[in-house]
Structure formats: structure tokens, C-alpha cells
Amino acid sequence: MILLVPVLIITLMYFMFQNVPTRPGAPSGFNTACLILLGLFPLFVMFVITAITMQRERASGTLERILTTPLRRLDLLAAYGSAFSIAAAVQATVACTVAFWLLGFTTAGDPVWVFVIAIVNAVLGVGLGLLCSAFARTEFQAVQFIPLVMVPQLLLAGIIVPRAAMPEWLRWISDVMPASYALEALQQVGAHAELTNTAVRDIVVVIGCAIVALALAAATLRRRTP
Amino acid sequence: MSIDHLRVVRGEIPAIHDLSVQIARGTITGLLGPSGCGKTTLMRSIVGTQIITGGSVTVLGHPAGSAQLRRRVGYMPQDPTIYDDLRVVDNVRYFASLYGMDASAADAAIDTVGLRDHRTAICSNLSGGQRTRASLACALVCHPEVLVLDEPTVGLDPVLRADLWEQFNALAEGGTTLLLSSHVMDEADHCGDLLLLREGHLVAHTTPTQLREDTGCRSLEEAFLSIIRRSTERRAG
Numbered sequence: 001m002i003l004l005v006p007v008l009i010i011t012l013m014y015f016m017f018q019n020v021p022t023r024p025g026a027p028s029g030f031n032t033a034c035l036i037l038l039g040l041f042p043l044f045v046m047f048v049i050t051a052i053t054m055q056r057e058r059a060s061g062t063l064e065r066i067l068t069t070p071l072r073r074l075d076l077l078a079a080y081g082s083a084f085s086i087a088a089a090v091q092a093t094v095a096c097t098v099a100f101w102l103l104g105f106t107t108a109g110d111p112v113w114v115f116v117i118a119i120v121n122a123v124l125g126v127g128l129g130l131l132c133s134a135f136a137r138t139e140f141q142a143v144q145f146i147p148l149v150m151v152p153q154l155l156l157a158g159i160i161v162p163r164a165a166m167p168e169w170l171r172w173i174s175d176v177m178p179a180s181y182a183l184e185a186l187q188q189v190g191a192h193a194e195l196t197n198t199a200v201r202d203i204v205v206v207i208g209c210a211i212v213a214l215a216l217a218a219a220t221l222r223r224r225t226p
Numbered sequence: 227m228s229i230d231h232l233r234v235v236r237g238e239i240p241a242i243h244d245l246s247v248q249i250a251r252g253t254i255t256g257l258l259g260p261s262g263c264g265k266t267t268l269m270r271s272i273v274g275t276q277i278i279t280g281g282s283v284t285v286l287g288h289p290a291g292s293a294q295l296r297r298r299v300g301y302m303p304q305d306p307t308i309y310d311d312l313r314v315v316d317n318v319r320y321f322a323s324l325y326g327m328d329a330s331a332a333d334a335a336i337d338t339v340g341l342r343d344h345r346t347a348i349c350s351n352l353s354g355g356q357r358t359r360a361s362l363a364c365a366l367v368c369h370p371e372v373l374v375l376d377e378p379t380v381g382l383d384p385v386l387r388a389d390l391w392e393q394f395n396a397l398a399e400g401g402t403t404l405l406l407s408s409h410v411m412d413e414a415d416h417c418g419d420l421l422l423l424r425e426g427h428l429v430a431h432t433t434p435t436q437l438r439e440d441t442g443c444r445s446l447e448e449a450f451l452s453i454i455r456r457s458t459e460r461r462a463g
Contacts, residue, residue: 060305060307061303061305061307062307062308062309064275064303064307065301065303065307065364066321066324067275068273068274068275068291068296068299068301069296069297069321069324069325069368070293070296070297070324070325070326071296071324223274223275223291224274224275224276224277224291225275225276225277226236226237226276226277
């Protein structure tokens with residue numbers, strides 16, 4: 001299910017854009033949309049999955065229980081991070097394969113970088129999800145973090161209105177959102193044959209944000225609770 | 227296991243008032259009292275998941291919850307804390323691997339709780355009693371020196387309860403210290419020691435025989451009620 005959903009959505013977009021005329025010289029609408037989806041879908045999906053799974057661990061008492069075992073908190077985070085990243089990697093592989101081979105999706109840069117950014121975004125999603133789970137008392141509340149944390153982040157990253165066209169104060173907010181950097185890196189890979197310095201910087205920023213989110217999430221894992 | 231002037235405040239409400247008790251190695255101690263009297267809070271203090279306000283809890287010579295103890299203390303929370311979407315065997319193997327044990331330890335623990343026929347069943351499809359036993363297997367799997375079991379026999383049929391008590395006795399003979407809670411008094415006869423708890427106070431630290439002698443009651447249920455009435459009168463007077 002989780003493996004097929006991105007492919008189905010990309011295929012859906014392929015047919016949506018099928019009859020949309022493309023200006024000569026400009027990338028096709030499908031190309032632009034597919035690039036965003038391949039890169040940002042893992043962020044979104046992994047955030048949702050981790051936030052809900054971790055909230056369940058907290059609410060059901062399994063988290064408290066496994067923290068009475070010799071398990072270290074870092075092990076737990078690493079296990080969560082790696083398990084979901086592997087899931088994201090498989091998902092991204094399937095989605096990229098279908099998009100590049102079957103649907104005629106192209107990037108100026110190396111497709112491998114689209115894949116790399118997708119994985120980095122997935123780890124960021126895991127970090128943010130683990131962190132947000134600490135603030136949700138029920139699964140229902142965890143789901144509400146999607147419109148609260150994810151949607152503004154994706155909108156301000158420039159998926160509908162380009163960042164350059166936003167009012168200055170919105171651009172400031174956009175500047176501190178990790179998804180903005182993720183999207184910019186994707187767009188750089190889509191437009192330039194070589195990996196640009198901007199793209200490298202953006203990827204580093206996203207990795208940094210993922211590490212900070214995971215570190216903050218570690219701080220919310222308490223062995224002792226009131 | 228030694229608890230010294232333990233005080234716990236949960237929210238605004240004091241859950242345990244100045245409780246001191248010693249529990250000897252290799253005994254089965256029953257923690258009894260009405261619901262809400264602090265049984266679970268005391269158990270959580272012993273496994274080190276409860277923030278305590280004052281006093282100290284020492285287990286096997288180390289402060290409760292310290293890293294050395296995590297391999298030596300097994301804990302079964304009151305609600306069956308297992309992963310419902312996994313099979314029994316996967317749950318127990320998961321806890322086994324957390325303790326650094328292999329799959330054969332998990333199989334042995336499943337046999338101990340009598341779930342061999344259900345080992346490949348998904349936990350959400352199990353009955354309440356079976357889920358409790360699956361949860362118990364997760365605590366037994368590490369062969370702990372101290373076993374803290376929060377209401378391990380609730381919702382189990384008499385045959386199974388007898389089986390489990392046999393297992394508990396065998397563990398205690400092997401040197402394991404067991405602390406288990408219950409609000410059913412007929413469990414108390416299986417315990418070597420009894421801790422009677424009421425509203426966060428330790429009302430009595432006794433044995434089943436002693437309790438009967440002191441109160442002159444034949445059934446432990448009556449004995450417990452008489453002790454509680456007496457302690458209430460004393461506080462009122």
C-alpha cells in the first residue's frame with residue numbers, strides 16, 4: 001500500500017497533465033509536479049506514519065515498558081529512523097523507477113540526487129514525527145499535526161506560489177522551514193546538470209534539521225514520568 | 227529490595243505517603259489493596275519509571291531504574307502492553323532481543339505462560355486473559371532476578387491461575403524475587419509476604435497466617451476489611 005500510493009498519485013498526475021499544453025522551452029507541468037512529489041512525498045508520509053506510531057507507543061504504555069529494558073534511547077531513535085528510512089527508500093525506488101522509465105519524467109541533474117533528497121526528507125519526516133508525537137495525547141491529536149506542521153511548511157516551501165513571489169514576511173517564515181530547502185534542492189537538481197552549490201547547501205541544511213529534530217525527540221523520551 | 231521513606235505525588239495528589247519496607251530475596255510478596263491505593267505507583271517506583279518526590283528505592287543494591295538493573299528486573303504493567311498487530315511470538319521475540327536473548331528464550335517464555343498453541347496468533351485476536359499471558363511472557367523472557375507483576379492473574383480462569391502460581395513458586399525457589407499486585411484477596415494465600423496498602427499508606431506488612439491470627443478472621447478478605455476498618459478508626463480517633 002505504502003509502496004504503491006506515490007506511484008498511483010504520480011500516474012494520476014501524468015494523465016492530469018496529458019492534455020495541458022507546454023510552452024516551448026519550459027519544463028512540462030507534469031515534470032515540475034512530479035519532481036515535487038517524488039521529493040516531498042516521503043517527508044509527508046513518514047511524518048504521518050511516525051507521529052501516529054510513536055503516539056501509539058506512548059499511549060499504550062509499550063514505550064514506558066521498553067524503556068525499562070536495557071534499550072538505550074539512542075538505539076530506539078536509530079531503529080525508528082532506519083526502519084522508516086528503509087521503507088521510504090523502497091518507496092522512493094519504486095516511485096522513481098516508474099516516473100523516470102514509464103512516464104517520461106526527466107531531470108537535468110542525476111536522478112540519483114532526487115532519490116537522495118527523498119531519503120533525507122524521509123529522515124526529516126521521521127524526526128519531526130517523533131517530536132510531534134510527544135505533544136499529542138491521542139492518535140486523533142497526532143493526525144491534527146498534519147495541517148498544523150506539514151501543510152504550512154509545504155505551502156510556504158513554494159509548491160504553489162514560488163518563494164520569490166511571496167511577500168517578504170512570508171519569505172522570512174519560509175526561510176526557517178526545512179521543507180523550503182528540500183524543495184529548492186529538488187528544483188536545482190531538476191534544472192541543472194551538475195550538482196550546484198545551492199543544492200549541496202540545501203541538502204546539508206535538511207540533514208541538519210533532521211538531526212536537530214531527532215535530538216529534540218530524544219529529549220522527549222523520558223524513562224521516568226510523573 | 228529496600229524502600230525508604232518513599233513519597234510520590236502525582237499531579238497535585240499525594241499517591242504514596244512516606245512508605246518504608248524491606249522485601250527479601252527469593253520471596254513472593256503480594257501487594258494488596260483497593261483500586262487507586264497506590265499499588266501501581268509503588269511498582270512503577272520500583273522499576274524506575276515513576277518520578278518520586280522523596281525517599282529512596284534500592285533494588286539489588288542499586289537505585290531503582292539504574293542502568294545495571296534494567297537487565298535484572300522484569301516488569302509487567304497492568305494493561306497488557308504488547309503490540310496488538312504483531313503475533314505472540316514476534317512480541318516475545320522483540321522483548322527477548324531488547325534483553326539480548328535469542329528466539330529459544332522467547333519460545334520457553336511462551337511455553338511457561340501456556341500460549342504454545344497460540345504462538346502464531348495475532349495479539350489483537352486473543353482474549354483478555356491470553357493477552358495478559360502474552361504480556362507476562364515478555365516480562366519472563368529475560369529471566370530476571372526481580373519480577374514486578376502488576377495484576378498478573380486478573381481475568382484468568384482458575385486452572386490457569388493455579389498453573390501460573392506453580393510457575394511463580396518455581397521461580398521463587400530458583401531465587402527470583404516476585405512482587406505482584408492484586409485486588410483479589412484469594413490470591414493472597416499464595417504469597418509468602420503481604421503488603422496491605424490503603425490510600426498510599428502501608429497498612430500492614432504481614433504474612434497470610436499472621437494476618438489471620440491478628441484479626442481472628444478465617445478468610446483473608448474479612449481479615450483485610452477488619453485491618454482497614456481498624457486503621458480508619460485509628461486515624462479518625
